[in-house]
Amino acid sequence: MNAAKSPWWHTATIYQIYPRSFSDSNGDGIGDIPGIINRLDYLADLGINAIWLSPIYKSPMDDNGYDISDYQEVAAEYGTLEDFDYLVAEANTRGIGIILDLVVNHSSDEHPWFIDACGSRDSKYRDFYTWRDPAPGGGVPNDIPSVFGGAAWSFHEPTGQYYFHQFTRRQPDLNWQNPELRESIYRMMNWWLDRGIAGFRMDVIDLIGKEPDRGITAEGPHLHTYLQEMHARTYGGRDILTVGETWSATPNSALLYSGRNRNELSMIFQFEHVTQAWHPIHGKWQPMDFDLVALKEVLGKWQLALAEDGWNSLFWGNHDLPRAVSKYGDVSGYHKQSAKMLATVLHLLKGTPYVYQGEEIGMTNVSFTSIEQFKDVETLNMHRLHLEAGLSANEFIAGANVNGRDNARTPMQWTQAEHGGFTTGSPWIEVNPNYRHINVEASLSDSQSILAHYRHLIGLRNQHPVIVYGRYQSFLDQDPQFFVYTRTLNDQMLLVVANFSNKPGMLELPDELQLQGECISYNYDPVDHIGPQTELQPYEAFAVLCRGNK
Ligand code: GLC
Ligand code: CA
Numbered sequence: 053m054n055a056a057k058s059p060w061w062h063t064a065t066i067y068q069i070y071p072r073s074f075s076d077s078n079g080d081g082i083g084d085i086p087g088i089i090n091r092l093d094y095l096a097d098l099g100i101n102a103i104w105l106s107p108i109y110k111s112p113m114d115d116n117g118y119d120i121s122d123y124q125e126v127a128a129e130y131g132t133l134e135d136f137d138y139l140v141a142e143a144n145t146r147g148i149g150i151i152l153d154l155v156v157n158h159s160s161d162e163h164p165w166f167i168d169a170c171g172s173r174d175s176k177y178r179d180f181y182t183w184r185d186p187a188p189g190g191g192v193p194n195d196i197p198s199v200f201g202g203a204a205w206s207f208h209e210p211t212g213q214y215y216f217h218q219f220t221r222r223q224p225d226l227n228w229q230n231p232e233l234r235e236s237i238y239r240m241m242n243w244w245l246d247r248g249i250a251g252f253r254m255d256v257i258d259l260i261g262k263e264p265d266r267g268i269t270a271e272g273p274h275l276h277t278y279l280q281e282m283h284a285r286t287y288g289g290r291d292i293l294t295v296g297e298t299w300s301a302t303p304n305s306a307l308l309y310s311g312r313n314r315n316e317l318s319m320i321f322q323f324e325h326v327t328q329a330w331h332p333i334h335g336k337w338q339p340m341d342f343d344l345v346a347l348k349e350v351l352g353k354w355q356l357a358l359a360e361d362g363w364n365s366l367f368w369g370n371h372d373l374p375r376a377v378s379k380y381g382d383v384s385g386y387h388k389q390s391a392k393m394l395a396t397v398l399h400l401l402k403g404t405p406y407v408y409q410g411e412e413i414g415m416t417n418v419s420f421t422s423i424e425q426f427k428d429v430e431t432l433n434m435h436r437l438h439l440e441a442g443l444s445a446n447e448f449i450a451g452a453n454v455n456g457r458d459n460a461r462t463p464m465q466w467t468q469a470e471h472g473g474f475t476t477g478s479p480w481i482e483v484n485p486n487y488r489h490i491n492v493e494a495s496l497s498d499s500q501s502i503l504a505h506y507r508h509l510i511g512l513r514n515q516h517p518v519i520v521y522g523r524y525q526s527f528l529d530q531d532p533q534f535f536v537y538t539r540t541l542n543d544q545m546l547l548v549v550a551n552f553s554n555k556p557g558m559l560e561l562p563d564e565l566q567l568q569g570e571c572i573s574y575n576y577d578p579v580d581h582i583g584p585q586t587e588l589q590p591y592e593a594f595a596v597l598c599r600g601n602k
Contacts, residue, residue, distance in 0.1 A: 073462065085108065098507055102250050124240060151252060186212075186214060196267060200430045201430075204218050218269060252292070253296075295318060319363040319403070342379065365406060367408070377390055377411075388500075396505075396548065399512075413495045420482075461481060516597065533552060545597075546598075573593075
């Protein structure tokens, strides 16, 4: 492949901001757009190329902005449209693009379309949503469950029908079968594109082809037709990044979404590496340890499936997932080493890496003790349902502290000042008490910090095409302790080695990997020579680049 002609997002690293929790400029305890602008120099210094902003639109905030009541207005607590335009301009002057979250599987129940639709069965907007009569004997039209618990149908008394919602009852699903709805969405997208944004992250986009009557929610029959239509009507001719959130994607469908000639998306977020560590029945609320052999198998499968066509996204965390270092590393014994190890493994894979805010300083899960400390609508709904089903409050809280979404949503830890320097007021959700030693200020003054390691890895991607385009091959697939892979491009080979354990271990590599080269990344001492046996320290990870000397 000719690297010179490839899209910018092949070499880009993206940083995700959850606006509510990033930086508060006016002391109301809620992060905002001017707060983000104040931190742009920090992000530019980290070397990222674009920011994915979780929703900033007007919203009653039932699901922190993933419930939009006006797609063309900024939430008052986050700022104004003017602030947003200023953010785009200021980011652009630092070489950073702004990627917006496109939440169009559903709207808020306070969106004027839904309010009008509720007015009568004859409303012009009634068909923008999905309405069905009660089942013949009464009750819900069918048994599709909501992702956040309970039924996906709620009864609307005044008009005598049920409406469909895959998330909370305050997030009614939009009906993509209606062409006028689709046109309205495309108009809105173009309006934002014209403001100079760099792309869209598309919320649960695999659900828009739903056919509720047939029990189909994800990857419905018209999904790809809609995406191709969207591409043609909006961003097709523009140089932007599009990434679809697709919990249901398989390697096969990934090629449909992100194939070079498909005219759909740049890439998708797949979640197989996340869900493989979930309990088969109780999902994330009954936490299980992850299994390295299974994790390697999943990541490797995706690397190979999208090797020739399509494109991978690479991430450990986001605003819905626990903190990566808590999930896959060792916060108490090897915080720094394990956080750097995880970053090394992920950033040297093929794909576009995403850094979730705070990951770059090793932010960790919280330990809340009372349900009042949790704010997430999913956690609160599930708390009610699981307690009704017999789980004790303590058991539930233990699970939520491991996998709940609030872990990712505690405020960004900037300094060791009160509330981590996130706000001068009182934060909407408590700051993790470990802000006193885990914070940006401390990281900036430490040349060995996790932050310094991220900056280094992000820089490497721009220097070495082998990281962007090299062919992936894995080794020691059945080994439960080490993750070993190579990336090969022309006469260059990059060897990446990681110890996923808090114990040291003896690594024995096949002859072909006993080599010499330049150690371009490490978290203990540089390793430039691999013999028949190499002793690895707890969570040690390094990468050796060999040029033409194999
Ligand atoms: C996506 C978002 C999540 C949100 C849900 C409904 O999964 O990432 O935060 O709650 O969609 O919009
Ligand atoms: Ca604020």
